[in-house]
Amino acid sequence: MDGERDIAQLNAATGCGPLLSSPPETKQPLRQRVFEYVRAHGNAARSDISRDLGVSPGSATTLTAELMQAGLLREVAEVQREQSRGRPRVALEIVPEAGYIIGIKLGDAQHTAALADFTGTMVADVTIRHARNSRSMADVLDEIETLIEALLDKAGMQLSAVHGIGVGMAGIIGHETGIVHWSPLLDARDQPFGDAFEARLGRPVFLENDANMLTMAELWFGAGRGLRDFAVVTIENGVGMGLVLDNQLYRGSFGMGLELGHTKVQMDGALCRCGQRGCLEAYLSDYALVREGATALNLAPEAKAGFQVVLSDLLKEAQNGNIAARKVFQRAGRFLALGLSNVIHLFDPALIILSGDRMTHDFMFEETVVEDVQALCLSRGQMPCQIKVHSGGDLDWARGATARALSEVTHDLFNGDTAG
Ligand SMILES: [Zn+2]
Numbered sequence: 001m002d003g004e005r006d007i008a009q010l011n012a013a014t015g016c017g018p019l020l021s022s023p024p025e026t027k028q029p030l031r032q033r034v035f036e037y038v039r040a041h042g043n044a045a046r047s048d049i050s051r052d053l054g055v056s057p058g059s060a061t062t063l064t065a066e067l068m069q070a071g072l073l074r075e076v077a078e079v080q081r082e083q084s085r086g087r088p089r090v091a092l093e094i095v096p097e098a099g100y101i102i103g104i105k106l107g108d109a110q111h112t113a114a115l116a117d118f119t120g121t122m123v124a125d126v127t128i129r130h131a132r133n134s135r136s137m138a139d140v141l142d143e144i145e146t147l148i149e150a151l152l153d154k155a156g157m158q159l160s161a162v163h164g165i166g167v168g169m170a171g172i173i174g175h176e177t178g179i180v181h182w183s184p185l186l187d188a189r190d191q192p193f194g195d196a197f198e199a200r201l202g203r204p205v206f207l208e209n210d211a212n213m214l215t216m217a218e219l220w221f222g223a224g225r226g227l228r229d230f231a232v233v234t235i236e237n238g239v240g241m242g243l244v245l246d247n248q249l250y251r252g253s254f255g256m257g258l259e260l261g262h263t264k265v266q267m268d269g270a271l272c273r274c275g276q277r278g279c280l281e282a283y284l285s286d287y288a289l290v291r292e293g294a295t296a297l298n299l300a301p302e303a304k305a306g307f308q309v310v311l312s313d314l315l316k317e318a319q320n321g322n323i324a325a326r327k328v329f330q331r332a333g334r335f336l337a338l339g340l341s342n343v344i345h346l347f348d349p350a351l352i353i354l355s356g357d358r359m360t361h362d363f364m365f366e367e368t369v370v371e372d373v374q375a376l377c378l379s380r381g382q383m384p385c386q387i388k389v390h391s392g393g394d395l396d397w398a399r400g401a402t403a404r405a406l407s408e409v410t411h412d413l414f415n416g417d418t419a420g
Contacts, residue, residue, distance in 0.1 A: 009408065011121050014041070014042035014120075016040065016120035016220050016403070017036055017039050017072060017220050017403075017407075018181070018219055019040055019222065020226065020227075021053075022040075024343055025368070030055065031063055031066060032415070034060070034064065034073060035048055035094070035347055035414070036410065037052065038092050039095060039118075039119060042119075043076055043091040043092060044092060045090065045091045045092070046061055046064055046069050046090075046092055046168055047089070047115070049052075049064065049092075052090060053214065058240060063119070067365065071095055071098055073093065073094060073095065074092070074095050075092060076090070076092070077297070082341075089364065090119075093119070094118050094119045096117035096121065097292050098118045099164065100115060100117055100157065100161050100162050100163060101116045101118075101163060101164055101166070101402045101405045101406045101408060102115055102116075102148060102162055102165045102402070102405070103165075103398045103400065103402030103403070104144065104147065104153065104165065104398060105169075105210065105213065105398040105401060106140065106185055107394060108184070109129060110127050110128060110129065110394065111128055111146045111378045112125065112126070112127045112149045112394035112397070112415055113148060114151075114395060114401075115148075115151055115155050115157070116402040116406065117362040119219065120403070122395075122399060123155055124151055125149040125157075125322070125398065126154060126228065127394065128146065128241070130143055130190070131292075133188070133262045134184060134186055134187045135183055135185070136186070136187055136188070137191045140186065141197060143201055143283075144167070146290050148165075148201070150244060151368045155262045156259035156334070159400035160199065163203075163405075163409045164204045164205070164409040165197075165203050165205045166208065166213070166403070166405035166408075167202070167208070167401060168207075168212070168397055169183050169210055170183055170185065170186070170209070170238065171183030171184060171186075171208075171209065172183055172208050172256075173209045173255070174255065175251065177213075178192065178197070178198075178207050179191065179192055179193065179194070180193040180207070181255065191397040194207050204271070204321070204405075204408070204412075206404050206405050208404050209240075209242075210240065210397060211240030212242045212249055212251070213397050213400035214396065215242025215243065215396050215400070215402060215408075216242075216249060216400040216401075216404050217392075217396050217399050217406040218232055218353055218400075219366060220399075220400070220406075221403070222353070222396075223388060223390065227244070228245075228247050229244060229245055229347065229350055230244050230351040230353065231244075231343055231347060231349045231353070232244050232353045232355055233260060233340065233343065233352060233353070233355070234355045235285065235354070235358045237284060237285055237286045238261050239260055239261030239280055239284055239371065240256060240258075240261065241258040241259070241343070242346060245347070261281030261284070261312060262274055262276065262280070262281060263280055263339070263342065264277070264278045264281045265283065266283055280339045283331070283335040284336055284339070286311055289311060289314060289332060290350070292332075293311070293313075293328050294322045294327045294333070296312065296325070296327070297317060297324055297325060300352045301321015330368070333372070335370030337370075338372075340387065341377050344373070344383065349391060350385065350386065351385065351386045351388060352386070352387045352388070352390065353388050353389075354387065354393070355389075355390050355392060365375060369387075370371060373387065
């Protein structure tokens, strides 16, 4: 994998983090708001801070002086603004070395880690493949340790410079408790993953459901930066969803929310891997396609070893115009439209981002899917919600994990807790 080029491409944007300010009830300290404003814009002059945050020029000077004193901000010679006239202004930017963050995406077949500095810019990444089956928590922690060692080795850095580590994985994850209630990666339920991780590595760790990590990536680095409400729907081995409402990641009360894949679309319908019937996932995910494809095309019978083979044969057949293969995907597409129209009617997002490896195949997302969604919406052809495809890789997910950790470490920095 050509990690360096991927990093350069992903780092191309200026600044990172949500561009809209948080709702007033979050009551962030002013210093934090100034710091996050500068990070979101890449750099900013004191007059911009004063104007956009509604503080007096004197306060802007005092606040930025404090942040400079703390080693978090520094002056840059000039700022390029489109309409700047006259002499260049002095701007402020985040000191990149003020802290480092690691973001990890744990996956079925491989784990990916990214190292980012305090501006959110990625400086190194590593991917390690592993055997594809669920394992004990100790096994997975061993793998993470190896992954982090390889990452730090590549960057020439020590773990002590890392202020926090974000970890995203599939499953039901207690983002506050650090308990993994269930994950396809682990062979047991209710594992105290966060505590075990911190005990082993001695750095703060922030766990999150992987669809939420990807949603963080869109909120911090992607199409969601300037939006108040948007949804991310991921279609891979399962169907996941993340949601930003009022500029904040929505998590629900008990970790049961946003399980779009397990919303029912058919009473007593197809068997889902969750054990129930009629779930959206049972019509849409990889295993559903393999099940359908194996029958429709008489491909190799579904077997554990043959899963990927059947899936790639099915994709090849569809690409080559095989009608039966295309029908399998078209049917999945209609169920996708059904699921998306339900998301629109429940949450009314400005944008739905479709994400997943399979989105790289155009025939999976033909205009018929959008037309089907339009037809299923009450607005009938006037649907204002946009639907975009973002076929990113594991590095996007890992980067979302850096955003989660960066967000937490920043919060702790300005709200009393020490974050190393
Ligand atoms: Zn299910």
